Amino acid sequence: MLHAYVRSGTGLTLLQPAEPLDAALWIDLYRPLAEQVEAVNALGYDVPTLADMEEIEISNRLYMENGTYYMTGVLPGQLPDGSPVAMPVTFILDGKRLVTVRHHAPRPFVTYPARADRSSSGCTSAERIFLGLVEEIVGRLADISEGVGRVLDATAAQVLGKTASGNSADLETALVTIGQQAELMGRVRMGLLSMDRILVYHRAGTGQDREKEDAGTRAVRSAVQRDIQALEVHADFLTSRIGMTIDATMGMIGLQQNERVRLLSVVTALFLPPTLIASIYGMNFQHIPGLQRVLGFPMALVLMVASVGGVIALLRWKKWF
Template sequence: MLYAYVSAGAGLAPLANDQDLAQAIWIDLYRPLDSQVQAVSALGYEVPTLDDMEEIEISNRLYTESGKIYMTGVLPGQLPNGESAAMPVTFILGPTQLITVRHHAPRPFETFPTRADRSSSGCASPERVFLGLVEEIVGRLADISENVSKVLDTTAARVLRKTSPSNSDFLETALMTIGQQAELMGRIRMGLLSMDRILVYHASNTASRPDAHGTRALRTALQRDIQALEVHADFLTSRIGMTIDATMGMIGLQQNERVRILSVMTALFLPPTLIASIYGMNFDRIPALQWSLGFPMALALMVCSVAAVLVLLKWKDWL
C-alpha cells in the first residue's frame, strides 16, 4: 500500500487522487506492490527490498546516495496476522520528500498523520516531518516501556504477596508473562538503539542544509529522550531479572513444601513399616507367633511409633 501526504498548515493531509505524487512531502510504503515501487522510483528514489533492509551491515543501513539519505532501523510493530515483531523500517530523506518503507505496522506510522500538527517540529519540510515521525516513534517506545513497568508491578505484587495463590498454574502464567515482557523490552531496546544511530547519522549529513540550525535543537532533544529511555530500559531489564528470580524462588518454595510433606509422611510410616516387616518374615520360629495378643500388640507398637515420631517432629519444629 502507498500512503502519501502533503503539508496542510501545521499538519499533514492525505494527497488528493488528482494530485501528482511528486507533490507529496511524505510517501509511506507499506508492503508495497511493484507498481507502487515503480511510481516512487520514478521520482528518483531507490526503494530497498526487504532483503536489503534486513542486511545487518552498517554500510547497508546508513548511507547517502545522490543527495538522499537512506537510514534503516528496527522497530517493534505488528504483522498482518496480528503477531508482534521487530522488523526494519527504511527512512529515505530527500531534498523535497520523505520516503518510508516498511513491511510491518509500527503504530506511530498510523497515528502520526493525524497528530502531526501537534508535533514540536512542524511539517514545513521533509526533514521536519522526519523529526516529527521520530518523535512519535520515541513517544510510542516510551508508552510501551511504561506499560511493561505496569505489568511488572502487577505481576511482582501477586507473586510476592503473602496471600497469593500457591497453585503452580498461577506461577507458570506469571513466568510466561514476565518472559513476554522481557522479549518486548528487547525489541524496545533495539528500537531505541536504531533511532539513536539514525539521529547521529542524520546530524552528520544534514549540517549544511538550510534548516540545519533550526532542527539541531529538536534532534538534540530527541537524543536526550532516547538516552533517558535507554536508562529506563536498563532499569526495567534488571526488574525483569529480579521478578523472574522471585517467581522461580516461589516455585522452588512450593516444590520444597511438597517434598517436605512427603518426607514427613515417609518418616511417620517408616517405624510401622519396619514392625510389619519384622512380623512378616517367613521363619518357622518367631517370638509371639502363636500368642493370641500378638496382633493387637503389633498394632499398638505401630500406633505408638507413629505418635513418637510425630512428637519428635513437633519438638524439633519440623512441622
C-alpha cells in the first residue's frame, strides 16, 4: 500500500491520482507491492526489503547514500490480524521528501497526517515532516507508557487488596496481565532506543553543515531528544514497578499455597491421635487391656474424640488454628 502526501495549506493531504509521485513530500509504503517499490525506486531511492530492515548490523540500520539518509528503527505496532509486534521501520530522508517503509502498523503513521500542521516542527519541508513524525512516535510511546502505569496501578491494587488475596484465579490473571505489560514496556524501550539512535545519527549528519541547518529544526530535534531521555527514565521506573508487582503477586500465591498446606497439616494433626488409638486396638493380640469389656468400643470412641479435642485445644493455645 502506498500513501503519498503533499502540502495543502498548513497541513498534509493525500496526493491526487492525477498528480505525479515526485510531487509528494512524504511517501509512506506499508507492506508495499512490487510495482509500488519500483515507482519509488524510480525517484532515486533504494527501498529496502523486510530482510534488509531486520539486519541488526549498524551499517545496515543507519547510513547515508548519495546525500540521502537511510535510518531504520524498531517500533511497536500491529499486524493486519491485530497481533501486537515490534518491527523495523525505515526512514529515507533527503532534501526533497521523506519516504517511510514499514510492514506493520504503528499508530503514529495513521494519526500524524491529520495533525501534521499542529506539530512543533510543522510540515513545510521533508525534514520537518520527519521530525514531526518522530515527535508523534515519541508521543505515542509516552501514551503507551502511561497506559502501562494505569494497568499496573489497577493490578497492584487487586493483588494487594483483600478481595483478591483469597482468589487464586484473580492472582493468576494478574500475573498474566503483568507479563503482558512487561512485554509492552520492552517494545516501548526498544522504540525509544531506536528513535534516540536515529536522531543522534541525523544530528551528526546535519551537524556537518551547521550554516545550512534550520535553527528551528535543530531546536525541535533537541526537544524531542530530551523527551526521549525523560521517557527512558520513566520506562526504568515502570520496569522496576513491574518487577515489584510480579514479586508481590508471586508472594500472594505463595501465601495461598502455605495456607493450604497449613490446613492440610491441621487436618493431619487432628486425625493422627484417633488413627493411633484405632491402630493399637486393631492389633491381632490375645491380651489387650479393655478388649473384652462390654464398654470397650464406646470407650475407644470417647478416647478418639477426646484426643481430637485435645489437639484442637493445643493448636488454639499455640494460635496455629
